[in-house]
Amino acid sequence: MGPVSNTIILLFLFALIGLLYLTQVTKTNSFGYSINELRQQRSQLQDEKADLEIASARLRSLDRVAQSEVAKSLVPTTPTGTVQ
Amino acid sequence: MVGRLFYLQVIRHEHYRIAALADQQKEYAIAAERGIIKVQDGGRQTPIVLNEKLYTLYADPVYVKDVGDTADKLATITKGDAKQYASSIKSNSSRYVVLAKRLSEEQQGQVLALKLPGVGAQAINYRTYPQGSLASQVLGFVNDEGKGSYGVEQALNNDLAGRAGRLKAITDVQGVPLAASEDNVEISPQNGDNVILTIELAMQRQLESIMKAGLDKAKSGSGSALIMDANTGAVKAMANLPTYNPADFFNVTDQGVFNNACVSSPLEVGSVMKVMTAAAALDLAVIKPDTAFYDPGHWKLNDHEITNIEEVGGPGTRTIPQVLDRSINTGAAWMLMQMGGKTGSVNKQARERWYDYMVNRYQLSKPTGIEQGYESGGTVPDPNEGFALELAYANTSFGQAMTATPLQMAAALASVVNGGTYYQPRLVDAVAKADGQTKKITPKVVKKGVVAGHVSDEVRQMMEFVVANHRPQPPFASQYSVGGKTGTAQIANPSGGYYKDKYNGMYIGFVGGDRPQYVVVVRVNEPKIGGYAGSAAAQPIFWQLAHMLINNFNVQPRSH
Numbered sequence: 001m002g003p004v005s006n007t008i009i010l011l012f013l014f015a016l017i018g019l020l021y022l023t024q025v026t027k028t029n030s031f032g033y034s035i036n037e038l039r040q041q042r043s044q045l046q047d048e049k050a051d052l053e054i055a056s057a058r059l060r061s062l063d064r065v066a067q068s069e070v071a072k073s074l075v076p077t078t079p080t081g082t083v084q
Numbered sequence: 085m086v087g088r089l090f091y092l093q094v095i096r097h098e099h100y101r102i103a104a105l106a107d108q109q110k111e112y113a114i115a116a117e118r119g120i121i122k123v124q125d126g127g128r129q130t131p132i133v134l135n136e137k138l139y140t141l142y143a144d145p146v147y148v149k150d151v152g153d154t155a156d157k158l159a160t161i162t163k164g165d166a167k168q169y170a171s172s173i174k175s176n177s178s179r180y181v182v183l184a185k186r187l188s189e190e191q192q193g194q195v196l197a198l199k200l201p202g203v204g205a206q207a208i209n210y211r212t213y214p215q216g217s218l219a220s221q222v223l224g225f226v227n228d229e230g231k232g233s234y235g236v237e238q239a240l241n242n243d244l245a246g247r248a249g250r251l252k253a254i255t256d257v258q259g260v261p262l263a264a265s266e267d268n269v270e271i272s273p274q275n276g277d278n279v280i281l282t283i284e285l286a287m288q289r290q291l292e293s294i295m296k297a298g299l300d301k302a303k304s305g306s307g308s309a310l311i312m313d314a315n316t317g318a319v320k321a322m323a324n325l326p327t328y329n330p331a332d333f334f335n336v337t338d339q340g341v342f343n344n345a346c347v348s349s350p351l352e353v354g355s356v357m358k359v360m361t362a363a364a365a366l367d368l369a370v371i372k373p374d375t376a377f378y379d380p381g382h383w384k385l386n387d388h389e390i391t392n393i394e395e396v397g398g399p400g401t402r403t404i405p406q407v408l409d410r411s412i413n414t415g416a417a418w419m420l421m422q423m424g425g426k427t428g429s430v431n432k433q434a435r436e437r438w439y440d441y442m443v444n445r446y447q448l449s450k451p452t453g454i455e456q457g458y459e460s461g462g463t464v465p466d467p468n469e470g471f472a473l474e475l476a477y478a479n480t481s482f483g484q485a486m487t488a489t490p491l492q493m494a495a496a497l498a499s500v501v502n503g504g505t506y507y508q509p510r511l512v513d514a515v516a517k518a519d520g521q522t523k524k525i526t527p528k529v530v531k532k533g534v535v536a537g538h539v540s541d542e543v544r545q546m547m548e549f550v551v552a553n554h555r556p557q558p559p560f561a562s563q564y565s566v567g568g569k570t571g572t573a574q575i576a577n578p579s580g581g582y583y584k585d586k587y588n589g590m591y592i593g594f595v596g597g598d599r600p601q602y603v604v605v606v607r608v609n610e611p612k613i614g615g616y617a618g619s620a621a622a623q624p625i626f627w628q629l630a631h632m633l634i635n636n637f638n639v640q641p642r643s644h
Contacts, residue, residue: 032256032263047137051189057131057214062289 108254109267116246118209119276121223121236123283124320124513130285133223133237136212139192139205141184145173147202154200161194162187186210210331211237217329219288221344222281222322222511224457225330233333234342236511238457240279243515249273278516282318287311287637291321294628295606299325302589302621303612308345308490309625311633314498314600316527317507319454319491322346347454350462350487351607354573354618355411356592357483361419362404363500363543364441367535370422373542376403379414385430386472390417390479393616408569409550411618413482420481430474435467438477445506445534446496448488452509462488483571483590490590490605497592498603499534501544501567506531544600547593554619556627563641565600566630568593570618575610586610589617591626595633597640604629 121133159166224235232241253261407415424434479485499506547567571590611621
């Protein structure tokens with residue numbers, strides 16, 4: 001093969017390598033979107049968890065428990081530590 | 085053209101690289117989540133401060149098209165004032181006009197669904213309090229700058245706040261980071277520590293209820309009370325009235341209510357100090373529990389008379405338990421005089437010895453180091469410097485001319501009745517790190533041998549004698565050990581001397597069986613009912629609290 005053929009082959013190889021590089025970079029960057037999506041999902045789940053914790057704490061608050069039907073139906077008993 | 089390309093791509097490479105990076109590279113701060121606060125709930129822990137994502141509604145007046153219509157629509161969702169919104173948008177003072185704060189997720193969704201030009205909602209983490217105003221002054225709040233103010237939030241701000249992270253990345257046009265850049269930097273945020281307090285939820289609630297009822301009955305506008313574990317220094321309940329809701333701190337007009345008066349507001353404690361004077365004199369072996377002495381009914385020191393309340397009567401022979409039971413000022417001064425070995429004078433030796441007990445053993449005049457903002461140390465006069473020292477020191481023997489916080493008195497009393505160990509008062513039981521590790525806080529011994537063991541027993545018996553003689557209603561069952569002492573202190577007038585008609589009531593006491601389990605301190609400011617403030621206003625609150633502890637909090641009765 002002469003010098004022209006060599007040059008063409010080299011240019012082709014460079015182009016091929018460049019193309020490979022670009023496909024890989026594009027593919028890698030596309031992971032960025034997946035990562036971003038997963039981050040958003042994680043953030044949403046964390047928010048939901050926090051909301052549930054707050055709801056749970058509010059449901060167990062002393063004011064709410066004191067005003068519940070169960071609490072209202074309780075009857076007083078004689079304290080054991082008190083002399084009547 | 086080749087030359088131009090060479091110039092742009094090689095010679096000017098750095099310039100264009102920086103210009104491109106400035107456009108493509110973005111830097112974000114990743115907020116750390118503030119740690120939550122939990123309290124004890126009968127053997128488990130329950131959150132009392134949490135984080136809630138709420139939304140701040142804002143407008144950019146440049147892009148708002150129909151101000152009136154926008155304001156009306158927003159006000160319908162937020163239940164706000166449409167006129168106020170319209171006025172804020174028209175003022176055009178900024179490109180970021182805050183219209184409303186703390187909108188819920190649902191409200192935020194409704195606002196965004198309207199697609200109003202120039203209107204947006206920004207997510208912000210706020211503190212939320214499932215138990216409302218309970219223990220508000222112990223907790224403190226987080227201000228609009230995200231900084232802890234007052235209480236635990238202030239004292240432990242650095243631990244609770246955590247450290248923000250950072251993301252520096254090449255992004256696409258929408259700001260999404262691209263994964264392929266080797267220049268990307270991501271530093272994860274370090275979330276704040278979760279703090280677990282020693283506060284017992286149900287006890288705190290009952291303390292606040294009993295105190296409120298007690299203050300109403302005593303016609304007092306304010307007061308404080310706390311319950312401490314006598315054998316560890318752990319504060320189990322602590323409250324002040326009036327109080328506030330920390331979720332609404334920005335609506336509070338009197339900032340005085342932010343203070344935890346139990347730790348930040350020292351006062352002349354009055355006759356409760358006689359217990360400490362008796363303990364010091366017993367420990368120095370200058371008196372015995374059965375010592376009887378002649379009380380002249382008054383002492384003249386530095387040309388001033390020290391006298392007693394009318395009910396004590398004139399001169400006579402007294403015993404040490406009587407000094408506490410009948411709250412005899414001249415008896416307390418007499419015990420102090422014995423520390424210097426000379427009746428009739430509070431000499432240098434008496435002052436220095438008593439100062440040593442107050443400062444180096446009872447730890448008065450020093451902040452305790454409890455995890456609270458704005459703690460005050462109180463004052464104890466110097467034994468050798470100052471005016472009218474004999475009189476001043478005689479006054480300290482019954483709790484005047486010196487100041488201490490209710491917390492200091494609780495810790496000092498605990499050290500006297502628990503056998504002689506001063507534990508540092510604390511509110512933190514454990515710290516849970518973001519990595520999952522939990523560090524349990526162990527009781528810290530500040531001083532051992534505050535008083536001898538036998539002195540501790542003797543003082544307990546005397547305090548039990550005082551309670552029995554004051555006939556609590558209902559009385560306490562004999563298998564429990566309940567002791568206490570009243571205190572009524574005149575209030576210092578800022579322009580000199582004391583008010584003739586203004587008093588604070590105090591009560592210090594303990595509850596237990598073979599050994600004291602809880603120490604209780606009650607303070608009632610300026611009660612407006614008849615009788616002495618300590619016995620008429622503070623003592624009934626203590627009785628109620630003691631019964632509450634015995635009935636609900638597993639006080640171990642005497643073994644025989």
